[in-house]
Amino acid sequence: MSHDSSPWWHPGLHADRRPLLITRNRILAGLRAWFADHDFVEVEAAALQVSPGNEAHLSAFATEAILPDGGREPLYLHTSPEFACKKLLAAGEPRLFSLARVFRNRERGALHHPEFTMLEWYRAGEDYDALMQDCAALLALAAETAGARRLTFRGREADPSAPFERLTLAEAFHRYAAIDLLATISPEGATDRDGLADAVMTRGLRVAPDDTWADLFSRVLVGLIEPHLGQGRPTILCEYPVSEAALARPSPRDPRVAERFELYACGVELANAFGELTDPAEQRRRFEAEMAEKARVYGERYPIDEEFLEALAVMPEASGIALGFDRLVMLATGAPRIDDVIWTPVARGRAR
Numbered sequence: 001m002s003h004d005s006s007p008w009w010h011p012g013l014h015a016d017r018r019p020l021l022i023t024r025n026r027i028l029a030g031l032r033a034w035f036a037d038h039d040f041v042e043v044e045a046a047a048l049q050v051s052p053g054n055e056a057h058l059s060a061f062a063t064e065a066i067l068p069d070g071g072r073e074p075l076y077l078h079t080s081p082e083f084a085c086k087k088l089l090a091a092g093e094p095r096l097f098s099l100a101r102v103f104r105n106r107e108r109g110a111l112h113h114p115e116f117t118m119l120e121w122y123r124a125g126e127d128y129d130a131l132m133q134d135c136a137a138l139l140a141l142a143a144e145t146a147g148a149r150r151l152t153f154r155g156r157e158a159d160p161s162a163p164f165e166r167l168t169l170a171e172a173f174h175r176y177a178a179i180d181l182l183a184t185i186s187p188e189g190a191t192d193r194d195g196l197a198d199a200v201m202t203r204g205l206r207v208a209p210d211d212t213w214a215d216l217f218s219r220v221l222v223g224l225i226e227p228h229l230g231q232g233r234p235t236i237l238c239e240y241p242v243s244e245a246a247l248a249r250p251s252p253r254d255p256r257v258a259e260r261f262e263l264y265a266c267g268v269e270l271a272n273a274f275g276e277l278t279d280p281a282e283q284r285r286r287f288e289a290e291m292a293e294k295a296r297v298y299g300e301r302y303p304i305d306e307e308f309l310e311a312l313a314v315m316p317e318a319s320g321i322a323l324g325f326d327r328l329v330m331l332a333t334g335a336p337r338i339d340d341v342i343w344t345p346v347a348r349g350r351a352r
Helices: 011-037 082-091 129-146 169-177 193-202 213-228 280-298 306-312 325-333
Strands: 061-066 072-077 095-103 115-124 151-153 156-158 165-168 235-238 260-265 268-275 318-324
Touching (some): 011 095, 011 129, 011 325, 082 115, 082 306, 082 318, 129 260, 129 268, 129 318, 129 325, 165 169, 169 213, 169 235, 193 213, 268 325, 280 306, 318 325
Parallel strands (some): 165 235
Antiparallel strands (some): 061 072, 115 318, 235 260, 260 268, 268 318
């Protein structure tokens, strides 16, 4: 039955989707049990926040609170529960997880939905290598719960029980694009736009006069690298350039890169993890740079959550990760679209 011709609540279409949705519930229960067994406490983050996050290319849904005196205050639906979770780390919670409904504007497609479920978890006093081990356990658990031996997406497969591939961004750029990425980054983290542009043009990719270094980095990553990731087994793509990791601390091994990794399976990005930055002054500088870029590209800025920066000053060293729960269910069930594994997808403009 066509997704375009019938709404999700049509009995025939729901009958087709229901086995996937029941499997979603079983995976959700299994993940909650896993976290409980590993001494994590589940927390609930408020969806309404004074700032939805401060990454240049994340777009939020804006609203406002009407106060008892008739005054109005701007609020946003959060794009992630990250700020709230880190405040709880500052408050003293050592291990926590959240299954949060989050909201992102400008996003809709096979892998994107304007409202979706984000699984985030944090470990105080532990480095981000522990999160890689968590990911291996959770992917295997999701597949086992779904009765699947492999994760699948549109003809691509990955064995969740196989040892994960671990690949740095520098290695990935060299292997799949023949580009020396770190040669375009100074020891202080400054980026060489023209140097990267020259390398990108040799690979036959478009370079526009107003492209930034970040634009070119993303074009190579999406066009030449991501299709190869998570094929046969999941891939950990790690050591992102510092300029591409606004909330991660620099690596003690190489100041040009940060403690950030992304998890891929079947060519699909599943998770984004950080060794968390806890320097409020540096975090403010990065947020301001991100909002300047948002203003340049989209003509808008989001406010900075001052309480979040205050909390960073007392937050312990920690690692944290955000995983797209709906995407994980897709890969475990073999569903071709994210709408197939969401109980009540957001409607598309049929209201009157």
